[in-house]
Amino acid sequence: MKKVVLITGCSSGFGMAGALAFARSGWRVYATMRDLSKQDRLLHQAHEEHLPLEVKRIDVTDQSTIDQSIKELTQEAGRLDVLVNNAGYGLIGPLEYLSMEQIQDLFNTNLFGAVRMIKAVLPIFRRQKSGHIINISSVAGLAGLPLYSAYCASKYALEGLSEALVFELDPFQIKISNIEPGPFDTEFSKGSVKYGSSMRNHDSPYHVLNDYFFKRHKKTQYDSPESVACLLVRIAQTSHPQLRFPIGKKVKELVLFKKFMSISLTQKVMKHLMKVPQKA
Ligand SMILES: NC(=O)c1ccc[n+]([C@@H]2O[C@H](COP(=O)([O-])OP(=O)(O)OC[C@H]3O[C@@H](n4cnc5c(N)ncnc54)[C@H](OP(=O)(O)O)[C@@H]3O)[C@@H](O)[C@H]2O)c1
Numbered sequence: 001m002k003k004v005v006l007i008t009g010c011s012s013g014f015g016m017a018g019a020l021a022f023a024r025s026g027w028r029v030y031a032t033m034r035d036l037s038k039q040d041r042l043l044h045q046a047h048e049e050h051l052p053l054e055v056k057r058i059d060v061t062d063q064s065t066i067d068q069s070i071k072e073l074t075q076e077a078g079r080l081d082v083l084v085n086n087a088g089y090g091l092i093g094p095l096e097y098l099s100m101e102q103i104q105d106l107f108n109t110n111l112f113g114a115v116r117m118i119k120a121v122l123p124i125f126r127r128q129k130s131g132h133i134i135n136i137s138s139v140a141g142l143a144g145l146p147l148y149s150a151y152c153a154s155k156y157a158l159e160g161l162s163e164a165l166v167f168e169l170d171p172f173q174i175k176i177s178n179i180e181p182g183p184f185d186t187e188f189s190k191g192s193v194k195y196g197s198s199m200r201n202h203d204s205p206y207h208v209l210n211d212y213f214f215k216r217h218k219k220t221q222y223d224s225p226e227s228v229a230c231l232l233v234r235i236a237q238t239s240h241p242q243l244r245f246p247i248g249k250k251v252k253e254l255v256l257f258k259k260f261m262s263i264s265l266t267q268k269v270m271k272h273l274m275k276v277p278q279k280a
Pocket residue numbers: 008009010011012013014015033034035038058059060061086087088089090109113136137138139180181182183184185186187188189192
C-alpha cells in the first residue's frame with residue numbers, strides 16, 4: 001500500500017517541490033493550498049511527469065478547511081503517514097514599527113497554523129501507532145537575525161513546540177522532525193515576505209539597518225528548493241530520524257558556532273561576518 005503524505009502550502013516553493021518529490025518516490029500525495037486558483041502550476045508539472053496528485057484546500061488559519069480536508073483524506077486514503085507543516089511567510093522590519101496585528105497574523109500562520117494541523121492529525125497517528133510530523137522551520141528558528149525578530153520568534157516557538165512534543169509523542173511511536181533552511185529560491189525571497197511600515201522610510205530611526213538589509217538582500221545567494229524537497233522525502237523514509245535538519249549555505253557553520261561558542265562570541269562573529277551596522 002502506498003504511504004500517504006499531506007503537505008500544506010503547495011502553491012509554490014518548498015511545498016510544491018516537496019509534493020512533486022514525494023509523488024516521484026511513489027507516495028500518495030495530498031498537496032494542500034489555501035487558494036485553489038493557484039493549483040495549475042503544480043498540476044501541470046504533475047501531468048507532464050504522469051504523477052498522481054490530489055489537491056485539497058487548506059488555509060492553516062481556518063480550522064473548518066483543515067477539518068474538511070482531514071475528513072476527506074480519512075475517507076479516501078484511510079490512513080496518513082506524514083504531515084509536512086510547510087505553510088508560512090516572512091515578516092521583516094524593526095519590531096518597534098511592526099504592528100501587533102502584523103505580528104499576531106504571523107504567529108497565526110507560522111505557529112498556530114502548524115499547531116492546528118498537528119492537533120488535527122494526532123488522533124489518526126495515535127490510532128495507527130505511527131506517523132511523522134515534519135515542520136519547515138528556518139535558520140531563523142536557530143539564531144536571531146537582524147530585522148527578523150518577529151519571524152525568528154515564530155520559528156523559535158515552532159522549535160520549542162517540537163522539542164517538547166518528542167517526549168509527548170514518543171510513547172505512541174509518532175516521530176517529529178524540523179528542517180531549518182537558510183536562504184532558498186522560492187516566492188519567500190521574491191514576494192511573499194511582508195515588510196514593516198518603516199522599512200522603506202528614509203526618516204526612520206532604523207534607516208541604516210533597513211538600507212543594510214536591502215543591500216544584503218540583493219547580494220544573497222539562494223539555493224534551489226529541490227534540495228529541501230529531496231531532504232523531505234529522505235527524512236520521511238528514515239526509521240529513526242533526528243529532530244533537526246539544518247540545510248543551506250552557511251547554516252551548518254552557524255549551528256556549530258552556536259553549539260561550541262558562547263552566545264556573546266557567536267553574536268560578535270555574526271555581526272562581523274554579516275557586516276551588521278553598529279551605529280544607527
Ligand atoms: N525560502 C526560504 O528562504 C525559507 C527559509 C527558511 C524557511 N522557510 C519557510 O519555508 C516555508 C515555505 O516557504 P517557501 O520558501 O516555500 O515560500 P513560498 O514560495 O512563499 O511558499 C509559502 C507557501 O505557504 C502558503 N501559505 C501562506 N499562508 C498560508 C495559510 N494561511 N494557509 C495555507 N498556506 C499558506 C503560501 O500560499 P499562497 O501562495 O496562497 O500565499 C505558499 O504556498 C515557510 O514556512 C517559510 O517560513 C523559507
